[in-house]
Structure formats: structure tokens, C-alpha cells
Amino acid sequence: MNYFLTEEQQAIQETAREIAQKKIKPVREHYDVSEEYPWPIVEELRKADLFGVYFPTQYGGLGGAGFELCLVVEEISRVCGGTALTIACTALCAFPIILFGTPKQKEKYLPDLASGKRLGAFTITEPEAGSDATATSCKAKKEGDYYVLNGTKNFCSNGNAAEIYTLFASTNPARGPRGLSAFIVEKGTPGFSMGKKEVKMGIRASPTYELNFDNCKVPAENFLGGEGHGLSVAQGTFDISRPGVAAQALGIAQGALDEALNYARMRKQFGQSVLSFQSSQHMAADMATQIEAARSLLYSVTRAMDKDLLAAEALSEKSGKTVYEELKKVSSKRWTKYSAMVKLFCSDVAMKVTTDAVQLCGGIGYMRDFPVEKYMRDAKITQIYEGTNQIQRNEIGYALIKELAKG
Amino acid sequence: MHILACIKQTPATSNVQIDPKTGTLKREGMAAAINPFDEYAIEEAVRIKEKVPNTVVSVLTMGPPQAEESLRDAISRGCDQAFHLCDRAFAGADTYATSYALQMGIRKIETVTQKKVDLILCGKQTNDGELDIPNAAYVKKVEEINETMIRVWRMMEDGADLIELPLPALIAVVKEINEPRVPSLRGKMAAKKAVIPRWTAQDIEADKTKIGLGGSPTIVASSFNPPPRIGGVKIGGATAEEKAKNLVAKLLEMKLI
Ligand SMILES: Cc1cc2nc3c(=O)[nH]c(=O)nc-3n(C[C@H](O)[C@H](O)[C@H](O)COP(=O)(O)OP(=O)(O)OC[C@H]3O[C@@H](n4cnc5c(N)ncnc54)[C@H](O)[C@@H]3O)c2cc1C
Numbered sequence: 001m002n003y004f005l006t007e008e009q010q011a012i013q014e015t016a017r018e019i020a021q022k023k024i025k026p027v028r029e030h031y032d033v034s035e036e037y038p039w040p041i042v043e044e045l046r047k048a049d050l051f052g053v054y055f056p057t058q059y060g061g062l063g064g065a066g067f068e069l070c071l072v073v074e075e076i077s078r079v080c081g082g083t084a085l086t087i088a089c090t091a092l093c094a095f096p097i098i099l100f101g102t103p104k105q106k107e108k109y110l111p112d113l114a115s116g117k118r119l120g121a122f123t124i125t126e127p128e129a130g131s132d133a134t135a136t137s138c139k140a141k142k143e144g145d146y147y148v149l150n151g152t153k154n155f156c157s158n159g160n161a162a163e164i165y166t167l168f169a170s171t172n173p174a175r176g177p178r179g180l181s182a183f184i185v186e187k188g189t190p191g192f193s194m195g196k197k198e199v200k201m202g203i204r205a206s207p208t209y210e211l212n213f214d215n216c217k218v219p220a221e222n223f224l225g226g227e228g229h230g231l232s233v234a235q236g237t238f239d240i241s242r243p244g245v246a247a248q249a250l251g252i253a254q255g256a257l258d259e260a261l262n263y264a265r266m267r268k269q270f271g272q273s274v275l276s277f278q279s280s281q282h283m284a285a286d287m288a289t290q291i292e293a294a295r296s297l298l299y300s301v302t303r304a305m306d307k308d309l310l311a312a313e314a315l316s317e318k319s320g321k322t323v324y325e326e327l328k329k330v331s332s333k334r335w336t337k338y339s340a341m342v343k344l345f346c347s348d349v350a351m352k353v354t355t356d357a358v359q360l361c362g363g364i365g366y367m368r369d370f371p372v373e374k375y376m377r378d379a380k381i382t383q384i385y386e387g388t389n390q391i392q393r394n395e396i397g398y399a400l401i402k403e404l405a406k407g
Numbered sequence: 408m409h410i411l412a413c414i415k416q417t418p419a420t421s422n423v424q425i426d427p428k429t430g431t432l433k434r435e436g437m438a439a440a441i442n443p444f445d446e447y448a449i450e451e452a453v454r455i456k457e458k459v460p461n462t463v464v465s466v467l468t469m470g471p472p473q474a475e476e477s478l479r480d481a482i483s484r485g486c487d488q489a490f491h492l493c494d495r496a497f498a499g500a501d502t503y504a505t506s507y508a509l510q511m512g513i514r515k516i517e518t519v520t521q522k523k524v525d526l527i528l529c530g531k532q533t534n535d536g537e538l539d540i541p542n543a544a545y546v547k548k549v550e551e552i553n554e555t556m557i558r559v560w561r562m563m564e565d566g567a568d569l570i571e572l573p574l575p576a577l578i579a580v581v582k583e584i585n586e587p588r589v590p591s592l593r594g595k596m597a598a599k600k601a602v603i604p605r606w607t608a609q610d611i612e613a614d615k616t617k618i619g620l621g622g623s624p625t626i627v628a629s630s631f632n633p634p635p636r637i638g639g640v641k642i643g644g645a646t647a648e649e650k651a652k653n654l655v656a657k658l659l660e661m662k663l664i
Contacts, residue, residue: 008592008596011592011595012592015589015590015591015592015595018589018590019589022589023589044588044589047588047589047591048588048589048590048591048592049591049592049593050592052592053592062592062593
């Protein structure tokens with residue numbers, strides 16, 4: 001299938017694929033079992049410039065946007081959905097800085113994230129604030145040139161591997177969701193410590209941590225997006241970042257199909273390949289068709305989004321205003337509906353396809369020393385994080401009603 | 408420091424891959440037709456560059472026009488500049504004629520870059536004949552390098568030697584030395600844009616009687632791979648005297664003395 005990739009996008013895809021095949025595939029089981037952080041792979045990804053594909057060139061990137069990120073995440077996830085988060089979580093940290101950062105903040109943080117020298121994380125979830133993300137109890141109180149953070153965040157991916165965090169805390173609890181604000185917090189800031197590390201079903205190469213803040217003083221210049229604008233920062237970020245989760249899901253689905261087909265063709269029962277049974281072929285046909293539909297939706301939405309995003313980035317460089325402000329001028333609509341659709345569709349496809357992949361392989365598909373069950377475990381998270389698929393449906397429904405009301 | 412990697416391209420046919428999607432020959436696979444052993448030499452050169460400030464890595468090959476692809480591949484793996492000896496007159500060269508041509512090529516590189524070559528790196532099977540500088544083959548680790556010397560571990564049948572060579576020197580590496588990286592995106596872009604000079608025998612001022620088939624004293628009757636040596640015996644013993652005794656016993660046992 002010709003997806004009309006530019007020469008540069010082809011190079012990105014090939015490079016990611018080569019690293020996935022040569023460097024990640026041989027060790028994915030090790031990281032899945034041990035839950036260690038895949039630092040040697042991070043080093044390979046750094047050297048190949050893959051951390052930088054979606055950053056503007058003036059901050060050390062290669063000048064692409066969401067689509068380029070998705071190509072990388074898809075290819076890595078095709079081999080290991082957990083390892084892909086080294087880059088995808090860094091993107092989730094970087095997008096709010098790209099969108100809402102001041103020129104100074106962008107200069108300070110983006111080059112290190114683009115080179116992969118420092119990894120990033122994004123932390124909004126709290127024990128009592130999951131789907132209801134604005135029910136934040138983590139507080140930030142202004143004291144002179146600082147904000148003092150107190151509270152607990154949890155389920156933070158890239159938890160202890162990251163060095164730069166975009167964090168959400170309430171600067172005005174009385175105002176509820178309108179009191180939420182965003183910050184850039186660096187690892188090593190006194191009062192910031194790691195809590196519990198979660199033991200997980202899948203994406204086990206990605207560490208998920210609780211973060212504790214005890215009178216942690218963050219410089220006021222690390223305030224991101226303005227007092228009480230945290231909700232906009234989070235929503236604006238998710239609009240752009242959810243396709244990344246979709247790409248992870250798509251890669252996982254494709255990888256599971258690859259493995260299952262290879263096995264089913266070789267496996268003989270009743271004197272013939274199990275792939276020669278029509279029921280197997282129909283199952284494989286449905287898997288492949290869903291994957292292709294998912295890819296088409298993901299690619300067309302991210303490309304359309306990128307056109308606006310890249311235009312806004314260029315304007316922002318001239319005006320000195322934030323990319324988000326310029327984005328509102330470039331395009332009157334937010335991308336919520338489409339980015340929710342992409343994340344919803346691709347992750348549901350991934351869950352269905354990986355479950356069927358296990359089925360297609362029979363008993364061996366269920367075994368830990370065969371790669372297919374890992375895809376199924378890894379797929380599940382894509383229906384949960386960055387908003388559960390119920391929440392995505394809520395967003396899409398809400399957008400549809402809003403469109404009706406506008407007439 | 409100026410490092411030169413000398414590479415060979417493998418015959419493209421041994422590298423041909425079929426694209427699983429289209430069933431056609433894969434061009435990208437063909438482009439990466441560097442002799443696999445030379446990838447280790449390139450990687451080591453780039454690693455030294457990353458360690459020693461102000462280092463440039465040049466890469467040189469002698470071969471037909473298609474060999475340029477392997478030079479571009481070398482640039483995508485981090486080499487800074489590439490040079491190509493390409494002339495029908497070079498064809499059919501044995502190790503003697505090859506090393507003569509390379510030597511003249513190196514001189515030309517030094518002239519155009521105005522930088523003396525300090526270290527030449529090549530792969531296990533690229534070590535063509537002799538250049539007039541200190542050299543070590545079967546190198547499995549670079550222990551230390553600075554502007555004036557290189558200290559390396561050389562693989563031996565029964566272990567490894569640590570040896571020091573003054574620069575300029577030539578090192579032939581083995582695959583144990585490193586794990587080559589995947590070409591980077593910036594490297595690939597640089598490779599696409601790179602202007603690679605293509606030099607004829609005349610360009611490098613080579614003596615026509617010393618190059619190509621005519622300049623090759625070797626006549627290849629037939630070629631074969633030497634059979635691998637089957638393991639030897641290590642004679643043990645606490646002291647030299649004891650070892651000698653054991654050796655004599657062994658030779659007697661084998662009825663050799
Ligand atoms: C492995 C992992 C990594 C994560 N990484 C990060 C990270 O890096 N940063 C970060 O900030 N967070 C992260 N999260 C948190 C993740 O985004 C939340 O878990 C997710 O948003 C769901 O919140 P919850 O777990 O509290 O579920 P709950 O909100 O408690 O949901 C429970 C169930 O109720 C449903 N539900 C809730 N509200 C509604 C509603 N209004 N309508 C319909 N159904 C509803 C949900 O869909 C779900 O089925 C991570 C989570 C996991 C498991």
C-alpha cells in the first residue's frame with residue numbers, strides 16, 4: 001500500500017524498523033520479564049536521531065510533527081509496545097512545552113528532549129483523579145519567585161527514567177477545574193521523590209511510578225500556560241498526543257498479526273497448515289482489514305493535524321506567541337473529536353487483533369516463551385491511558401452534540 | 408586526528424533482499440553493500456571520533472561506480488567524507504596492486520584535505536597487502552588512543568596481546584570489537600547530499616605499470632577457503648621445568664621423538 005510518505009518519512013520508518021528488528025527484538029523478552037529500563041535501546045534510538053523527529057529544527061529536531069512521531073512509535077511497537085514509550089512518553093512531556101512554552105522555556109527544555117539526552121514524562125493522574133483528571137489534590141502555592149508543590153501523583157510512565165516532567169497541580173482549589181495549572185518540574189528538585197513502582201500486566205519495559213512532592217519549590221519561570229489554564233494545556237496536549245497511543249496500538253496489532261501468520265502457516269494439524277482452514281483465513285482477513293482501516297484513519301488524521309500544527313509553529317517563531325495561540329488562529333476548531341476517534345479505534349482494533357492472534361496460534365499463543373501473548377498484554381493499556389475508551393466516546397459524543405447545536 | 412576507513416563493497420548479489428510486501432528486489436538492501444567486516448571498522452572510527460575531539464573520519468574505497476553506494480552508507484553511519492578510486496585500469500588488482508593504489512589514494516586524500524592520515528582502519532578481510540606503517544591485525548579492542556599512539560588488544564589463538572603502536576598506524580579489526588549502529592537520520596540525509604570525488608589512476612598519479620591486472624604479480628590458479636584449524640593442545644604445568652617435562656612426555660606418547 002502506498003501511503004505517499006516523503007523521502008524523509010520513509011527514512012524515518014526504515015530507521016525505526018531496522019532498530020526494532022536488530023536491536024529491540026532480540027531483547028524484548030528480557031525487558032518484559034525483568035521490568036528493567038531499556039537504556040541500551042534508548043542509546044540506539046538517540047544515536048539514530050529518532051527522539052527528534054517531531055521537534056522543530058530550531059530546537060534540535062528534524063522538523064516533522066505528529067505523523068513522524070507516529071511512524072516511529074508504530075515501528076517500535078510492532079516489536080515491543082513497552083519500549084516505544086521511551087519516545088512516546090517523552091513526546092507527552094514535550095508537546096505541552098511545544099504548544100504552550102515561552103521561547104525561553106522552549107530553548108531551555110526542547111533541545112535535550114529532541115536529542116533524547118534527557119527523557120520526559122507527563123503527570124496529571126492522582127489516586128483520586130483518574131478519568132476525572134481535574135479532581136486534583138496536588139497543590140501549588142505561590143511564594144515569591146517559586147511555587148511550592150505538595151501532593152502525590154501516580155501512574156506516571158517513564159517515572160524514574162525521565163528528568164523533565166510536565167505536571168498538573170491546583171493553584172486555586174476553590175475554582176475546581178479552573179484552578180488547575182501546569183508546570184515543568186526537573187528531577188532532582190528538592191522535595192521531589194519517587195514513590196512506589198507499579199508491577200504491571202503489560203508494557204513492562206516502561207516503568208510506572210508514584211511521585212511524591214513535599215514542599216517542592218519550582219521556579220515561577222517553569223509555570224506553563226498561565227494561571228488556571230491547566231485544563232487547556234492538558235486538553236490541547238491530548239488532542240495532539242492521542243494519535244501517539246493509537247500508533248502504539250496499531251504497531252502492536254500489526255506485530256501480533258505478523259507473528260500469528262508466520263506460526264499458523266507452519267503449524268500442521270490434520271495433515272495441513274492451520275492457516276489452510278477457512279475459519280483461520282477469515283480470522284486473519286478480519287485482523288488485516290481492521291489494521292488497514294486503523295492505519296488509514298491514523299495517517300489521515302495526523303497529517304491533517306500536522307498541517308495546522310506546522311503552520312502554527314512557523315507563525316509562533318515569528319510572533320513570539322505560543323504555538324497554541326497561533327493554532328487557534330490557523331484553525332478555529334479543536335482536534336478533540338478526531339484524535340479521540342483515532343485513539344479509540346486503533347486501541348480497540350489492537351485488543352481485538354491481539355486476542356485473535358493468540359486464538360489463531362492455539363496453546364502456544366498463550367505461552368510466555370512465545371511472543372504473541374505479550375502483544376495481548378501490551379495492547380490492553382492502549383484502551384486505558386490518555387483517557388479510557390469510555391472517555392474517548394464521551395468526548396466524541398460531546399463534540400457531535402456541540403456541532404449540532406452550532407447548526 | 409584524521410582517521411581513514413578503507414572499505415570494500417561485497418558483490419551486490421550476496422546482499423540482495425526480496426521485499427516481503429512487493430516480492431521485488433529491495434534497493435535499500437543493495438545500497439548497504441558494505442563488506443560486513445568493514446562495518447566494524449567504520450563503527451570503531453566513528454566511536455574514536457566521538458571520544459577524541461577534532462577528529463574527522465574519511466572513508467575510501469576502490470571499485471566500480473556502484474561502489475559509491477557503500478561510501479554513502481559509510482557516511483550515513485557517521486563518516487564525514489568519502490573518496491572513490493574508480494577506473495577500469497584498477498580492475499583485476501591483487502593485494503600488491505591494491506595496496507599500491509590505496510597508498511596513492513591516501514596521499515591524494517592528504518593533499519586535498521590538507522590533513523595527514525593518523526590512523527587507518529579496515530575490516531578483517533580488507534587488509535590488503537602492506538602499507539609502510541606500523542600495523543596490527545585481529546584487533547578486538549582499542550584500549551587507548553591519543554594524538555601520538557594507539558594501544559590495542561590483538562586476538563591471539565590463546566588469548567590476547569596488548570600492543571602499542573605509534574601513529575600513523577594501520578589497524579585491521581575483528582567483529583568482536585563493537586556492535587555497529589544503525590545509520591542515523593541525519594547521517595542518511597548527509598549521505599544523500601554528499602559530493603563524493605571519483606578519482607582515476609591519473610588523478611592519483613599512479614604508475615600504470617603497478618596497478619590493475621597488469622600490475623599484479625599474483626596469478627590466481629584457483630581460490631579456496633583454508634580449512635579451519637582443529638584445536639591444539641595446551642601443555643600445562645606449574646613451572647617452566649614441569650611444562651617442558653610434560654611436553655616431552657606428550658611428544659613421546661605421540662611417538663614424535
Ligand atoms: C500503565 C499505566 C500508565 C499510565 N501512565 C500515565 C502517565 O504517564 N501520566 C498520567 O498522568 N497518567 C497515566 N496513567 C493514568 C491513566 O491515564 C488513567 O489510569 C486513566 O485515565 C483512567 O483513570 P483511572 O485509572 O483512575 O480509572 P477510573 O477513572 O477510576 O475509571 C474506572 C472505569 O470507569 C470508567 N469511567 C470513569 N469515568 C467515566 C465516565 N465519566 N463515563 C463513562 N465511564 C467512566 C472508566 O472508563 C473505567 O472503565 C497511566 C495508567 C496506567 C495503567
